[in-house]
Amino acid sequence: MESNMNLKDKVAIVTGGNSGIGLAIVLELARQGANIVIDYIAHPEATEDLEKQVHALGDKVIGVMADVSRVDQLQNLVDAAVKEFGRVDIMVNNAGVETRTSVLDTTEQQFEKVMNINLKSAFFGTQLAARQMIKQGGGGRIINITSVHEDWPMPGNTAYCLSKGGMRMLTRTAGVELAPHNILVVGVGPGAVATPINLVTMNDPALLKKLDDAIPLGRMAKPEEIAKVVAFLAGDGATYITATTIFADGGIMQSSPGL
Ligand SMILES: NC(=O)c1ccc[n+]([C@@H]2O[C@H](COP(=O)([O-])OP(=O)(O)OC[C@H]3O[C@@H](n4cnc5c(N)ncnc54)[C@H](O)[C@@H]3O)[C@@H](O)[C@H]2O)c1
Incomplete structure (x- = not known):
């Protein structure tokens, strides 16, 4: 086990926590000593496997199935953290989806799905976690997994860009509003990460080379x-x-005009 126990006994909720970036966040926070609520919507077996890995690191963990696009289910996540571990110190709004559709062909249903899972969830995840952090006192951290596309157009993925742009302003505005409570709200904007969301690109050697070549x-x-x-x-x-x-x-972001 690594000796860095920077987060010893902190309690974290990670949404979309049983795959990709969320899974890696669960393991890294656990490595640093945090107890974790893993939110997931599918693949309970992946959550169970991850729970074992967290236990092996010496931390406490529970998996909670919750659809983050529903406010009542987000509240269930906060309630589960408080019931199991007594508090919430870190909220990671990570769950996200994309449709790879343009402004011309995105349906109302696709638009609502992306906005609800990516942006509405982060808004109410921030609200509910912050209310709990204020109640318990001592501040907290809210970390929104946005994207380079909070700022950078991705033609052919319009609703996704809108949702991430919304998360950008959520982070800035809620960060200012919650600062008096010492609740820090920060976005993390990844570029291209090797996770299930990018399988189409990763499975196509020509597309993957084009992408790799565009990244400094x-x-x-x-x-x-x-x-x-x-x-x-x-x-x-x-x-x-x-x-x-x-x-x-x-x-x-500094080198490519867009992909
Ligand atoms: N992979 C990348 O290149 C990349 C780049 C920038 C930002 N991101 C962002 O990182 C985050 C994680 O994505 P990832 O790359 O790990 O892909 P991923 O598909 O592995 O992760 C997304 C997770 O969200 C979960 N999810 C979807 N709908 C949900 C719902 N209604 N309720 C709860 N969970 C739900 C999925 O089950 C999955 O576990 C996303 O917000 C994504 O936009 C990814």
């Missing part, structure tokens, strides 16, 4: 590289960062 560091990020940024923002080294986004994108 020459490769997609590993989920662990994003998780370490989240753990930093949740810990003692990040007491003065709020209402902003930290990008971890291999330099792509």
